[in-house]
Amino acid sequence: MTGRPQWEDSLFELIRRTSVDLPGDVEEALRRALAREEKDARARWFLEGILANVEHARRTDTPLCQDTGALLFRFHVPVGFDTNALSAATRAAVARATRLGYLRQNTVDSVSGAVYQTNVAHGSPVFCFEQGARDTVDVRLIMKGGGSENMGAQYSLPCADPGAERNLEGVRRCVLDAVTRAQGNGCAPGVVGVCIGGDRASGHEHAKEQFLRRMDDRSRVKALARLEQRILRDATRLGIGPMGMGGIATLLGVKIGALSRLPASFFVTVSYMCWAFRRRGVLLGRNGGVQRWLY
Amino acid sequence: MALLTPRPLQHPFTLTQIRGLRLGQLVKVSGRVYTARDRVHKYLFDGGKCPVDLEDGAIYHCGPVATRKEGGWEILAAGPTTSIREEAYAPKLIEQYGLRVILGKGGMGPRTEEACARSGCVYLQTIGGAGPMLAAHVARVHGVYFLKEFGMAEAMWELELKDFPAIVAIDAGGRSLYRRIQQASRRVLRRLIEREEPFEAVRSGDADP
Numbered sequence: 185m186t187g188r189p190q191w192e193d194s195l196f197e198l199i200r201r202t203s204v205d206l207p208g209d210v211e212e213a214l215r216r217a218l219a220r221e222e223k224d225a226r227a228r229w230f231l232e233g234i235l236a237n238v239e240h241a242r243r244t245d246t247p248l249c250q251d252t253g254a255l256l257f258r259f260h261v262p263v264g265f266d267t268n269a270l271s272a273a274t275r276a277a278v279a280r281a282t283r284l285g286y287l288r289q290n291t292v293d294s295v296s297g298a299v300y301q302t303n304v305a306h307g308s309p310v311f312c313f314e315q316g317a318r319d320t321v322d323v324r325l326i327m328k329g330g331g332s333e334n335m336g337a338q339y340s341l342p343c344a345d346p347g348a349e350r351n352l353e354g355v356r357r358c359v360l361d362a363v364t365r366a367q368g369n370g371c372a373p374g375v376v377g378v379c380i381g382g383d384r385a386s387g388h389e390h391a392k393e394q395f396l397r398r399m400d401d402r403s404r405v406k407a408l409a410r411l412e413q414r415i416l417r418d419a420t421r422l423g424i425g426p427m428g429m430g431g432i433a434t435l436l437g438v439k440i441g442a443l444s445r446l447p448a449s450f451f452v453t454v455s456y457m458c459w460a461f462r463r464r465g466v467l468l469g470r471n472g473g474v475q476r477w478l479y
Numbered sequence: 480m481a482l483l484t485p486r487p488l489q490h491p492f493t494l495t496q497i498r499g500l501r502l503g504q505l506v507k508v509s510g511r512v513y514t515a516r517d518r519v520h521k522y523l524f525d526g527g528k529c530p531v532d533l534e535d536g537a538i539y540h541c542g543p544v545a546t547r548k549e550g551g552w553e554i555l556a557a558g559p560t561t562s563i564r565e566e567a568y569a570p571k572l573i574e575q576y577g578l579r580v581i582l583g584k585g586g587m588g589p590r591t592e593e594a595c596a597r598s599g600c601v602y603l604q605t606i607g608g609a610g611p612m613l614a615a616h617v618a619r620v621h622g623v624y625f626l627k628e629f630g631m632a633e634a635m636w637e638l639e640l641k642d643f644p645a646i647v648a649i650d651a652g653g654r655s656l657y658r659r660i661q662q663a664s665r666r667v668l669r670r671l672i673e674r675e676e677p678f679e680a681v682r683s684g685d686a687d688p
């Protein structure tokens with residue numbers, strides 16, 4: 185990896201953009217939700233407040249939510265690329281973004297309770313590297329707030345409550361159950377990422393990976409695409425609404441993926457993402473310069 | 480519709496005014512409030528001396544982001560934090576200090592609801608996550624207490640609000656909008672599970688060509 189300062193600059197800019205502005209497809213989904221809430225003035229009031237906040241943050245170049253969340257980085261690198269240097273540059277960019285106020289001091293030592301100055305610690309940020317066929321480095325960043333992360337759930341099927349057997353109907357029941365349990369506490373309206381199968385760890389990982397998908401895409405697996413639509417429609421009827429204060433905008437989207445599983449296990453993992461759905465991506469060239477912004 | 484026309488609410492709050500607020504009423508809060516999160520709650524609950532007068536006042540569950548500026552502080556973000564963490568402490572503080580307003584997000588439990596009914600206090604929900612926009616409704620920072628001991632987020636900030644947007648989510652009769660919506664949504668969930676057509680895993684057209 186050559187030109188370390190340029191890498192750090194590009195990664196810093198990725199963090200800044202992610203923190204201060206929502207991706208266009210998410211903001212669009214919020215606007216559509218507002219348009220649909222024509223009859224419910226209270227739900228409209230919340231959504232208008234949320235959208236006003238998004239604009240305010242963009243204009244003033246400040247984090248759009250003060251919980252700047254867990255920093256989930258996902259890299260696709262060319263074969264033979266030095267990932268150690270890349271993670272070092274990323275840590276430096278995180279520390280700089282924290283110093284400049286684009287990230288809150290948001291990382292706590294789980295044993296002593298001390299707060300880290302820079303958000304760089306064991307387990308923070310979170311990295312995932314994969315090798316890709318291309319010549320560029322593809323970086324995606326998701327910032328996921330704690331309030332929404334707390335609303336995640338994992339079901340081991342069969343599961344008596346909510347009456348879920350080992351089939352897609354069982355998956356539907358689990359997801360609706362998780363959304364009902366969450367109420368507005370994950371800062372609804374949110375998006376759920378779901379993984380069918382996998383193990384307890386990979387299930388959560390794959391559920392979160394769904395958040396890399398655009399709001400308007402559909403699963404390529406037709407049965408899952410139908411299931412996503414069905415759950416989204418069912419969720420409007422729950423009446424939870426923005427902040428759990430009533431309305432049809434309980435969810436903005438449902439994204440479902442599947443991993444293979446063992447015959448003995450059938451997990452359904454649900455990850456909840458709040459309306460402050462911060463996701464950005466960038467393609468970086470060999471010297472760390474920005475080639476193209478994603479989303 | 481009157482519920483949805485924001486009603487001004489000015490500190491110090493009066494009992495009559497608070498008892499007159501209906502569930503679901505939109506309000507604009509102005510005047511003094513004090514932020515308090517876990518550390519301040521525990522400190523006061525354990526009998527620590529309160530440095531300010533909370534009578535007929537408001538507590539806001541918020542850990543602001545602030546920077547020093549000439550002659551004082553500027554608040555950059557002032558969004559709510561999850562209120563339910565203070566459920567164990569809140570009832571005692573409401574009654575001991577005569578609090579009239581609690582601001583936060585996500586609602587509180589039955590003990591706080593009862594305390595609201597007993598002593599005449601409301602819980603207001605504001606917009607979760609909307610830190611920067613809500614900071615624009617902080618007109619001034621009067622002061623800060625326990626900054627050294629508890630740190631920026633956990634300190635007790637004395638803020639002057641201006642038309643701070645919120646909604647009455649627990650009224651002074653102890654009625655809770657959260658409870659209503661939660662119960663209704665659970666009934667719908669049962670219906671969606673028990674009475675609706677189950678999702679068919681296979682349908683003609685699903686198979687890829």
Ligand code: SF4
Pocket residue numbers: 249250251252253328329330331332333369370371458459460607608609
């Ligand atoms: S759940 Fe999301 S919007 Fe709500 S406070 Fe946390 S990060 Fe912000």
